[in-house]
Amino acid sequence: MAVAAARELRDGEVVFVGIGLPNLACNLARATHAPNLVLVYESGAIGAVPERLPVSIGDPALVTGSLMVSSMADVFQCLLQNGRIEVGFLGAAQVDRYANLNTTVIGDYDRPRVRLPGSGGAAEIAIHARRTIVVATLGPRAFPAAVDFVTSPGHRYRGQSRRTLRMPGAGPVKVITDRAILEPDAESGELVLTTLYPGVTVDTVQHGVGWPLAIRTPLARAEPPTARELDLLRHTLDPRKLYLKD
């Protein structure tokens, strides 16, 4: 997942980095094909070049040697709302067929079965980043047909499109999972299967989502991680396996 996410980034882009796998993916991209990636953290660190893998988006290593420490007000107003963020990375507990994300509650808002952390910057990132990349592990409970709560908007909200709702950013352009990549259909806004990872079958992916998953043909096959990417991930970037699973 980290490798697939890293490959989505183009050199020189301005990326809003979230905690977890996005941190790893951005640093991998920086170490491989995108050395000029500009990392922006919602905590205010801009042009961060952390010397250790940050455990949180407020890690002191993000400040030391960065280009700028901005106030959070300036990050959200002058960078994000001002349309300067080219890529936003988001994870979620639930992703639905329109790439709406839920990080708020499982169950009812007023008496939830599970209270999740909430939006953080995710709502505004999904609205304003010029494009958003979602990273999430496939599974029918994580990919229901409709999320219990829309924290971050995807491509349709109660039938309305992003354009109708006047959202400036393009929204989720790719959903990177641990088995495959899904992308929104241009007409319907619904996520469809576009790319399979090596050794994964269409069946596996279809069983991993809670709606009848359409397939874009011809289906692409992802290139496996290169030895260099794996080496960087395992030995340099995340030797303690804070984010990597294997």
Place this chain on the structure above:
Amino acid sequence: MHDAIAAFVHDGDTVVIEGFTHLICFAAGHEIIRQRRRDLTLARLTPDLIYDQMIAAGCARKLVFSWAGNPGAGSLHAFRRAVEQGAIEIEEYSHFGMVARLAAAAARLPFGTLRDYMGTDLPAANPAIRTVTCPYTGEILATVPALHPDVTIVHAQRADAEGNAQIWGLLGVQKEAAFAARHVIVVVEELVDAAVIRADPNRTIVPGLIVDAVVVEPWGAHPSYAQGYYDRDNDFYVAWEPISREPAALARYLDEFVYGVPDRAGYLGAHPGLVDRLRAGERWAAGVNYGY
């Protein structure tokens, strides 16, 4: 610390202990717990462990926030239990919404305006998120009400005796939360001469003219951090997951490290080796010439 909390934090108050990951004044939160404040409305973008502890200690009636997790480590379980059991009221925004609330209050406007929340369920969950139609363009924008804390507690690296506080590293919304508040307590790692402040005025984030009390409390932010003084105690944040998950373990934690010590100095005494483990390395910036 004892006197500042006694004077400026009362039952029922809206309290902001600021700092976004950086400079979170745990020492103040612990003193509020020791003085057994009740019915507080606690507001921060991220409750972090400090509000998880204060919720567990029974200090809070309500939480105003935008993200309530423990990054990379798990959940804030006292917060989760309180919400899942209906034991605490919540008022939930996004980070931008919280920033806008405090910035509006800091400028004494009744609400903050932002292009946000369309296509989300947040306004349905929080009726305080509303809209306004732009009088110039007709665009519909989201609004969030100004948030005026009764007291904001700012942790800074240094200040002078008047409370002119200098902060470097992540700034969070310390400035906005201070200007928005009716009372401000500044807590510092180091008290310095006014001359030190005046030598680098760009670094002053909170002016003494809005500060009610200055408290000198080295290591007052632990397990959070102070850039240039000590690192974040990431191990403790990870260790909080099992403590927080088990109410009895959390109660034991509070007994030993909050109720069981008289102050922050006592807390440090109960953590041998902490200072050596976390003391910051050196990455000095060259000074600049303010001459003319």
